[in-house]
Amino acid sequence: MAVKVGIIGMGFMGRMHLAAYGQLPKALKAQVVAFADIDADKRAGRSDDAGNLGDTGFKFDVQAFKRVYECGFQLIEDPEIDLVDICVPTPDHKDLFVAAVKAGKNVLSEKPMAVKPSDVKAMVAAGRRAKGAVMIAQCIRFWPAYVLLKEYVTSKKLGKCKSLILRRQGNNALWSPWYFKAAMSGGAVYDLHVHDTDYVNFLFGKPNAVCSVGSIGGTSDRGIDHVVTNYYYSPRKVEAVTAIGAWHQHKTWPFYMGYTAVFERGTLDFDIQRPQPVMLYADDAAQEIKVAATDGWFEEIKYMVNCVARGEKPALNTIASTDISMRIVQAEVRSIKSGKVEKVK
Ligand SMILES: NC(=O)c1ccc[n+]([C@@H]2O[C@H](COP(=O)([O-])OP(=O)(O)OC[C@H]3O[C@@H](n4cnc5c(N)ncnc54)[C@H](O)[C@@H]3O)[C@@H](O)[C@H]2O)c1
Structure with missing residues (x-):
C-alpha cells in the first residue's frame, strides 16, 4: 500500500520534496494526497519560486491533490495521511512538528530543526516520545x-582521516x-x-569544543552570515576539522559546496562546480570518482518513505543526533560572541 503524504509549505523545499516523492521507484509507492499553505497563490498552484540549487522551475498541479488546506494543523488532523512533511x-x-508527533503521524521536518534553543528542546522531547518515524x-x-x-x-581504506575542510557558500539573493x-x-x-556542522557530527560524533569566528550581517539583518569553525576532538579522532559557511557572496556567485579530506594514504576532494566533482589523489595519480547521479533530497525522502513503509524508525539520522548538531551550532554562536573556545553542551 502506498505511503500517503501531506506536505505543509509548498515553497522551494515543498516543491523539491513533491518532485522527489513523484520520482520514487514504483516498488516504493508514495502518494502526496494533500498539501497546506497559508499563501492563496500557492493553494491555487501559482508558484515559480527559485532556490539555491537544483531544478527551480518545477510546477505543480493542484488538481492532482485530494485536499488542499490553508492551515498545517488541519492537514495534521487528516486521517488519510501517514507521513507529514514540514517545509x-x-x-x-x-x-507543527510537535502537533504532528502528538497526532501519531510519521514526520519529516526540514532543517534546521529550530533556531531557538527552547524550540529545539521541545522538538527533541516530542521526537523521543514519537510512536512513528521522525526525522x-x-x-x-x-x-x-x-x-x-x-x-x-x-572503512579507513586510505588509512585514518587526518584532516577535513568543508566549505558551503551561497549568494545574497535569497x-x-x-x-x-x-x-x-x-x-x-x-x-x-x-549542513556541514551536522555532517561533522555524522562523521566524527560530538566534538568536545568549537572555536568559531564570524561576520554579522551582510545578507540577513543581524545574523551570522559568515562563519569559520574549528571542531576539537579529545581523544583525537581526527587532528583538524574546519568548516566554512557563508551566504553573503554577490548575487551572481554560483552556489558552492565541497570538501578536502586528507587521509594517511591519499586525498579525497569534492567541488560541486568542477566538471569532475569528486577527485581522488592517491598512488601517484589523480582519478575521478563517479558517484550516483542523484541528490540528498531525493535519497533522504526515499529513505524516510522506506522507514514508514516498513514501520521502522530512521537509524541513519536520529532526533538524538540532530539534537547534538543543534548543540554544536549553539556553541559556534557562543564562540563567535565570546571570542573564546566554547564547550559543546
Ligand atoms: N534541505 C535543504 O537543502 C534546504 C534548502 C532550502 C530550504 N530549506 C529549509 O526548508 C524550509 C522551507 O524553506 P523554503 O526555502 O521552502 O521557504 P519558502 O519561503 O520558499 O517556502 C515556504 C512556504 O511555506 C508557506 N508557509 C509559511 N508559513 C506557513 C505555515 N505556518 N503553514 C503553512 N504554510 C506556510 C509559505 O507560504 C511558502 O509557500 C526552511 O526551514 C529552510 O531552512 C532546506
Whole structure:
C-alpha cells in the first residue's frame, strides 16, 4: 500500500520534496494526497519560486491533490495521511512538528530543526516520545559525494582521516523575505552552515569544543552570515576539522559546496562546480570518482518513505543526533560572541 503524504509549505523545499516523492521507484509507492499553505497563490498552484540549487522551475498541479488546506494543523488532523512533511519557514517547525508527533503521524521536518534553543528542546522531547518515524531533513548525510566520504572515513581504506575542510557558500539573493530576518532564519550559521556542522557530527560524533569566528550581517539583518569553525576532538579522532559557511557572496556567485579530506594514504576532494566533482589523489595519480547521479533530497525522502513503509524508525539520522548538531551550532554562536573556545553542551 502506498505511503500517503501531506506536505505543509509548498515553497522551494515543498516543491523539491513533491518532485522527489513523484520520482520514487514504483516498488516504493508514495502518494502526496494533500498539501497546506497559508499563501492563496500557492493553494491555487501559482508558484515559480527559485532556490539555491537544483531544478527551480518545477510546477505543480493542484488538481492532482485530494485536499488542499490553508492551515498545517488541519492537514495534521487528516486521517488519510501517514507521513507529514514540514517545509515551512524555520520558526514554524516546532509547533507543527510537535502537533504532528502528538497526532501519531510519521514526520519529516526540514532543517534546521529550530533556531531557538527552547524550540529545539521541545522538538527533541516530542521526537523521543514519537510512536512513528521522525526525522529532520539533514540531507547532506544522504548526498552522494558525502556518502562516499563517510565510507572512506569509516572503512579507513586510505588509512585514518587526518584532516577535513568543508566549505558551503551561497549568494545574497535569497528567494524569500523571511531568510533576511535573523530571528527567523538564524542567518547563514543556522540555515546553511548547519549542513556541514551536522555532517561533522555524522562523521566524527560530538566534538568536545568549537572555536568559531564570524561576520554579522551582510545578507540577513543581524545574523551570522559568515562563519569559520574549528571542531576539537579529545581523544583525537581526527587532528583538524574546519568548516566554512557563508551566504553573503554577490548575487551572481554560483552556489558552492565541497570538501578536502586528507587521509594517511591519499586525498579525497569534492567541488560541486568542477566538471569532475569528486577527485581522488592517491598512488601517484589523480582519478575521478563517479558517484550516483542523484541528490540528498531525493535519497533522504526515499529513505524516510522506506522507514514508514516498513514501520521502522530512521537509524541513519536520529532526533538524538540532530539534537547534538543543534548543540554544536549553539556553541559556534557562543564562540563567535565570546571570542573564546566554547564547550559543546
Ligand atoms: N534541505 C535543504 O537543502 C534546504 C534548502 C532550502 C530550504 N530549506 C529549509 O526548508 C524550509 C522551507 O524553506 P523554503 O526555502 O521552502 O521557504 P519558502 O519561503 O520558499 O517556502 C515556504 C512556504 O511555506 C508557506 N508557509 C509559511 N508559513 C506557513 C505555515 N505556518 N503553514 C503553512 N504554510 C506556510 C509559505 O507560504 C511558502 O509557500 C526552511 O526551514 C529552510 O531552512 C532546506
